[in-house]
Each structure stands twice: as C-alpha cells, then as structure tokens.
Amino acid sequence: xxxxxxxxxxxxxxxxxxxxxxxxxxxxxxxxxxxxxxxxxxxxxxxxxxxxxxxxxxxxxxxxxxxxxxxxxxxxxxxxxxxxxxxxxxxxxxxxxxxxxxxxxxxxxxxxxxxxxxxxxxxxxxxxxxxxxxxxxxxxxxxxxxxxxxxxxxxxxxxxxxxxxxxxxxxxxxxxxxxxxxxxxxxx
Amino acid sequence: xxxxxxxxxxxxxxxxxxxxxxxxxxxxxxxxxxxxxxxxxxxxxxxxxxxxxxxxxxxxxxxxxxxxxxxxxxxxxxxxxxxxxxxxxxxxxxxxxxxxxxxxxxxxxxxxxxxxxxxxxxxxxxxxxxxxxxxxxxxxxxxxxxxxxxxxxxxxxxxxxxxxxxxxxxxxxxxxxxxxxxxxxxxx
DNA sequence: GTCTATAAATAGATAGAC
DNA sequence: GTCTATCTATTTATAGAC
Numbered sequence: 001x002x003x004x005x006x007x008x009x010x011x012x013x014x015x016x017x018x019x020x021x022x023x024x025x026x027x028x029x030x031x032x033x034x035x036x037x038x039x040x041x042x043x044x045x046x047x048x049x050x051x052x053x054x055x056x057x058x059x060x061x062x063x064x065x066x067x068x069x070x071x072x073x074x075x076x077x078x079x080x081x082x083x084x085x086x087x088x089x090x091x092x093x094x095x096x097x098x099x100x101x102x103x104x105x106x107x108x109x110x111x112x113x114x115x116x117x118x119x120x121x122x123x124x125x126x127x128x129x130x131x132x133x134x135x136x137x138x139x140x141x142x143x144x145x146x147x148x149x150x151x152x153x154x155x156x157x158x159x160x161x162x163x164x165x166x167x168x169x170x171x172x173x174x175x176x177x178x179x180x181x182x183x184x185x186x187x188x
Numbered sequence: 189x190x191x192x193x194x195x196x197x198x199x200x201x202x203x204x205x206x207x208x209x210x211x212x213x214x215x216x217x218x219x220x221x222x223x224x225x226x227x228x229x230x231x232x233x234x235x236x237x238x239x240x241x242x243x244x245x246x247x248x249x250x251x252x253x254x255x256x257x258x259x260x261x262x263x264x265x266x267x268x269x270x271x272x273x274x275x276x277x278x279x280x281x282x283x284x285x286x287x288x289x290x291x292x293x294x295x296x297x298x299x300x301x302x303x304x305x306x307x308x309x310x311x312x313x314x315x316x317x318x319x320x321x322x323x324x325x326x327x328x329x330x331x332x333x334x335x336x337x338x339x340x341x342x343x344x345x346x347x348x349x350x351x352x353x354x355x356x357x358x359x360x361x362x363x364x365x366x367x368x369x370x371x372x373x374x375x376x
Numbered sequence: 377g378t379c380t381a382t383a384a385a386t387a388g389a390t391a392g393a394c
Numbered sequence: 395g396t397c398t399a400t401c402t403a404t405t406t407a408t409a410g411a412c
Contacts, residue, residue: 114212159347
C-alpha cells in the first residue's frame with residue numbers, strides 16, 4: 001500500500017460518503033465527487049475501477065466507524081442496557097441530518113433494494129453489524145429473545161427516521177427517542 | 189378532456205407507478221416506461237411536459253386509490269379500531285412486494301428527500317392522507333393524543349417495511365404484524 | 377393525437393501523455 | 395500517481411412530419 005495516493009483515496013471516499021447520504025448513490029455523479037474534492041474524474045479510476053467500488057469503500061468505512069463506536073461503548077460502559085440507551089442518542093444527536101436526509105443506513109438500503117442485488121447485499125452488511133451488536137447486548141441482559149429484540153429496536157429507529165424525514169418535526173423525534181428509551185428499560 | 193388519449197395517459201401513469209416503485213423514480217427512464225407500454229417516448233410529452241409531471245400524476249393516483257380504500261373501510265366497518273386493524277393487513281397482504289421493494293410510500297419519500305424539495309413535498313401528501321385518516325380513527329376511539337398515535341402507527345409500519353426489505357424475513361413480518369395489532373388493541 | 381428523428385446535456389469509463 | 399481529452403451510451407426534452 002503506497003502512502004502517496006492514500007490521501008486522495010481517502011478524500012474521495014469521504015466526499016462520496018457525504019454525497020451518497022445527502023443526494024443518494026445513483027444521483028451522485030463522478031463530477032459531483034470531483035467538484036467536492038478538486039480531484040479530476042480521471043484520477044478516480046486509479047483507485048476504483050467502477051462506481052460500485054467507491055460504494056463498497058464507503059460502506060466499508062461506515063462499518064469500520066460503526067465498529068469503532070460500538071467497541072468504544074463496550075469498553076467504556078459496563079451495563080449492556082446503558083450501552084443500548086447510549087446508542088439511541090444517535091437519533092437526537094443527528095436529528096438535523098435525519099430530518100434532512102433520513103437514516104444513512106436505511107435510506108441507502110432503501111435505494112439499493114431497487115438496484116442490483118449485489119449493491120443491496122453490501123448495504124445490508126452495516127445493518128448486520130448493528131443487529132449483531134444489539135443482540136449481544138440483549139443477550140448480556142439475559143433476555144432469551146435477544147435476536148428479535150435487536151430487530152425490533154432497529155425497526156423502531158428506522159420508523160422514527162422515516163417519519164422524521166417526511167414530517168421534519170423535531171418534537172416528534174424527541175418524543176420518540178424518549179419512548180424508545182422507555183421501551184429499552186422495560187425489556188427484562 | 190378528450191377521451192381519445194386518456195387511454196394512453198392512463199397506461200403511462202400505471203406503468204410509471206409500478207416502475208417507480210420497483211426501480212425507483214430516478215432510476216426509471218422514459219425508455220423504461222416506453223418499453224413497458226409500447227408507447228413511443230415522444231408521445232409522453234403530449235400528456236406530460238416533464239418527468240416530474242408523471243410523478244405528480246402517479247402520486248395523485250396513489251392518493252386517489254388510498255382515499256377509495258379508506259372510504260371503503262369507513263363505509264363497511266363501523267368500529268374505528270377494526271378499521272385500523274384492517275388497514276394494517278396491508279403489510280401481510282403485500283408482504284412479498286414489501287420484502288422486495290419496501291413500502292411504496294416510504295421508499296419514494298426516502299428517495300425524494302434527496303432530490304428537489306418540491307418532489308418530496310408531493311410524496312409527503314400521501315402520508316398526510318394516511319396520517320389524517322388514522323388520526324380520525326383514534327379520535328373516534330376517544331383518545332386525546334390521536335395525532336401522535338397516528339404518527340406512531342405510521343412509524344411502526346415504516347420500521348417494519350424497512351427491516352422487511354433489508355432482511356427479507358417473512359416470519360419477521362408476520363410477527364411484527366401481530367405486534368402492531370396487539371398495540372392497536374392496547375390503545376384505550 | 378401519434379410517432380420519428382434528433383438535439384443537448386450528462387453519465388460512467390478508457391487511453392495515454394506527463 | 396496525476397491529469398486531460400475523449401469515447402460510448404443514455405438521459406430528458408424538442409421539432410416537426412403524419
């Protein structure tokens with residue numbers, strides 16, 4: 001891995017990540033990424049053979065960030081319930097972004113179910129990381145239906161994210177966040 | 189309104205509706221609609237000046253179908269709770285489609301938040317129709333927070349739809365449908 | 377009202393100079 | 395590694411014959 005071009009590669013991935021989120025994968029062109037990075041289109045193909053490879057790198061980056069964040073929770077918070085509660089703060093911390101562009105994972109996956117199935121499978125990977133981590137937390141709480149609780153929690157978050165982006169109501173997001181935290185506290 | 193071309197117009201809208209759902213609005217081209225209808229691209233512009241106008245017609249059609257369905261429930265079912273329960277059957281009746289392409293309303297809205305805001309506003313209209321109808325049902329049940337319950341029910345349905353399309357698990361959909369029906373029965 | 381031909385812009389991708 | 399020029403295909407949209 002030469003260190004020379006990794007700067008450009010990283011800048012391309014970061015700009016693509018933001019654009020894929022704010023404007024969608026299919027609606028983001030190489031020109032858009034070029035404008036955002038001041039790197040000419042032609043140079044992209046030195047790092048990525050296709051647009052799909054950029055998407056793969058973007059999702060790999062998201063998964064890496066997710067793993068870093070979740071490992072941090074595991075290290076810093078001893079109570080699995082507190083870890084789950086901490087994670088749900090993401091919907092209020094990222095409230096503005098969610099109201100403007102929806103959930104980064106959910107909207108990408110919703111877009112890619114309608115494209116090639118290989119792309120959708122890739123976007124599913126980030127959800128699997130989240131689901132498995134949540135399952136571990138519910139298991140650590142001694143709950144036998146941990147896997148189902150994990151999917152249910154993901155569904156609650158996705159439901160809030162969709163409605164937040166449709167109606168753009170900050171009070172709704174706040175109220176729903178509280179309801180989700182209450183639900184987590186009720187699982188025993 | 190000449191009757192001559194309304195046949196073609198209707199066929200264009202119906203083909204577009206299906207394609208916008210299965211492949212997305214931005215990923216559907218005039219050529220795709222032309223292939224599906226055997227109507228040449230050039231003729232589209234006699235009925236619609238732009239692609240956005242086709243989308244408007246598609247959403248207006250969905251809203252009309254929604255109103256017909258909901259009015260039917262109002263006429264045939266006397267208990268508001270039973271009407272809500274009846275509506276939620278949509279997620280199991282349309283289970284295959286939802287697992288393959290997500291919720292027609294939710295995925296369209298998630299796609300269009302990232303496009304022009306006028307398009308997103310239009311897609312929001314269908315949600316408003318649903319929300320207002322649900323609010324009426326909860327009000328008829330004598331519940332003071334009817335508006336919030338309506339949004340919460342919509343969020344539950346959207347959450348299930350997103351997770352159904354991500355994991356494509358029919359058992360999950362069935363289980364979640366039961367949970368939603370239980371939740372509706374608990375609102376008193 | 378219907379259809380063909382085509383314009384004008386943009387997409388992803390490639391070749392090759394530097 | 396970087397960048398310019400370009401290819402090919404496809405997009406929305408228009409002009410105008412029929």
